[in-house]
Structures are given as structure tokens and as C-alpha cells.
Amino acid sequence: MTTNTAHATAALSPATAAPGPAPATGLDERIRRNPGAHRVLTGDRPTGPLHLGHYFGTLQNRVRLQRLGVEMFVVIADYQVITDRDLADRLAEHTENLVLDYLATGLDPERATIFTHSSVPALNQLMLPFLSLVSVAELSRNPTVKDEIAHSSQSAVNGLMFTYPVHQAADILFCRADVVPVGQDQLPHLEVARTVARRFNDRYPRPDGSGLFPRPEPLLSAAPLLLGTDGGKMSKSRGNAVSLSxxxxxxxxxxxxxxxxxxxxxxxxxxxxxxxxxxxxxxxxxxxxxxxxxxxxxxxxxxxxxxxxxxxxxxxxxxxxxxxxAELAADRGHVRQVLRAGAERANAVAEATLAEVRSVMGSV
Incomplete structure (x- = not known):
């Protein structure tokens, strides 16, 4: 699923990758007609460098959407690293390298909110009420969770693995994103977010009867899934990918x-x-x-x-x-400033959403 920074001119720089064509879908047409009416949430886990699968699967779409004028939030999901591994290894290094990949491919921090998961406490508080809306059976049969468990590097699968889809739902819904650029393999997670949004709205309507959360829609790229060099799913953790760096x-x-x-x-x-x-x-x-x-x-x-x-x-x-x-990597201070500014913006949005969640739940 689950956005990025550089100097304000980076998105128009010759070094920026030209975004590929988007698939012809009803959602894409609606975005083109009125980009300002939509909000995107996207991002990655900081477990290693981004690769060609990320680039053609979602990064190009992010740059294209940014250029259209869609508001964008990009989460570096650092808390989610420990869902399928015992330690969050080299977390700070991987986080900064993700930002470098984002900026180098054309994401502009002036137009996209780039932040780490751990820097937004209110976002994580949303996961508790969301978990109450999803059954254990629904979580355990999620095909993406099953695949992650099969390839987990943990000595034993922990409880966070089963909450992973709901964690991602919180990532998406805290900013009330209605568009999520994803690869084909992430569609089951997005369906959980749609289910959580629908059930929350049904159980806790606003006083006027409307729902608090939109039901986010997937936006697939023209190449949603590239195989790794071993013929399997291209993955940062499986050693079968060509990284952008x-x-x-x-x-x-x-x-x-x-x-x-x-x-x-x-x-x-x-x-x-x-x-x-x-x-x-x-x-x-x-x-x-x-x-x-x-x-x-x-x-x-x-x-x-x-x-x-x-x-x-x-x-x-x-x-x-x-x-x-390589030019951006020479100024790590700029990378950190991008993350600080993104965290400030994301916190303001998350706290406002959490306040409204508490209000409709009657927990204020």
C-alpha cells in the first residue's frame, strides 16, 4: 500500500522520472476532472531500498497524481516493520533512504506530506476502535497476511501480523484518503480499510447521519506486479529485486x-x-x-x-x-527536515480525526 520530499523544483527537474500512463478507469477519470476533490494515502515500510516493482507499481502513479494537483500523504510505516521480523534493523537509515528514493523519483515535499508512522501518536490510537470492527476470522484468512506469514523472518509469528491490515486501515483513514495507489498484491489490505470505514460509519454515524470516513478506492498502475529475478514476487526482503539506488x-x-x-x-x-x-x-x-x-x-x-x-x-x-x-544524499539535513515538516502536518490532521472519532463514539 502505503509518500515524500525534495527541493521544490525537483518534480520538474530533468532528473525526475516521467510518470507512466495511468490505466483507464472511472476513478482515474474522476481524478483528472477534479484532482482537488481527492486525497491520496500511500507509502512503504522502511525495510530496505525501493526497487523497480515499487517504481512501476506505484511510484510513477504518485508523481503523476502529485502533478495533477491531488493532495498526497506518504507514510513511512516504521511501526509495521516489526510485524514480520524480530527486530527493526537499521530503521533510521532505511527511513532516510526511502525519502531519498521518493525525492529522486519526483515527489515534492511542498506538495506531499511525508512522515513516519511512529511520529503520529493519534494515528495509532485509531487502530483500537478499528480492531473492534473486524473479526479474527476475517484477519486470519486475509491472503496478503498469509503470504507475509509464509515469508516471515520471525522466530514465531506475533500478534501484530494479524492486525497488520487494520494498522494499514488506520494509515489510510486517519487523513480520510479516498484514493490509494497500490500493487495488485495489496488489494486485500485495502478491502479491509474499506470494510472498516463502512462499519464505523454504520455503527457511529454523525449527528446528521453521514459517515465520518470515505471508502478508499485502489488505483492500480499499468504494471501492478513485476516478478523478481527468481520468478517470485519482487520484494525488498527476498533478495530478488533491482533497487533504484x-x-x-x-x-x-x-x-x-x-x-x-x-x-x-x-x-x-x-x-x-x-x-x-x-x-x-x-x-x-x-x-x-x-x-x-x-x-x-x-x-x-x-x-x-x-x-x-x-x-x-x-x-x-x-x-x-x-x-x-546522489545529489540529495549529500544533504541529509534536508531529508530530516522533510520528515519533521511532514510529521507536524500529519499530527494536526490525525488529532483532528481522532477528536471527531471520539465525539461520534461518545467517548469525549
């Missing part, structure tokens, strides 16, 4: 080791040939071409030619982003 040699090595298949002719068939098709799609996204065109061009030259094409496309596309990121 990786150098060109590391990128080449990782792509060279990517899984393909035994068929020499390169084609684009995501169902029958998922690993090859994911690489073809990655090159196409970087070159702003169709995957069919890329596959036809490579033809009978095999997987080695495919990987060379992908490596060149990725490094060319990321070069200005990486240059911008």
Missing part, C-alpha cells in the same frame, strides 16, 4: 541471473511464460514501448539478448534518477 554493474549482474525458460524465441505471454514476459515488460516500461514490440525485436536471439536489452533499458531509464539521488 543500485549501481549499473549491480543492475547488470542481477538481471543476468534472472530466471527465464528453455525456449529460444522470445515472446510475450505472461500466463505461459511469466519469467520471460516479466523481463520483456520491464524493458518495455523503461523504453515506453509495447512488450510485444520488444519481444518481436529480440526474436530468436534468446534469453541472453533479452537480458542485455533489459539491462540497457533499466540503466538508461534510471540514470537521471540515480544522479539526482
Amino acid at each position: 543500485a549501481d549499473e554493474d549491480t543492475t547488470a549482474r542481477l538481471i543476468k541471473g534472472a530466471r527465464t525458460d528453455a525456449e529460444r524465441r522470445i515472446g510475450y505471454d505472461p500466463v505461459a511464460r511469466p519469467e520471460v514476459s516479466s523481463l520483456v515488460l520491464l524493458a518495455a516500461l523503461c523504453q515506453d514501448r509495447s512488450p510485444e514490440t520488444v519481444a518481436e525485436e529480440i526474436g530468436d536471439r534468446g534469453s541472453a539478448a533479452l537480458k542485455r536489452t533489459v539491462t540497457e533499458a533499466v540503466n538508461e531509464h534510471l540514470r537521471p534518477i540515480r544522479t539526482r539521488r
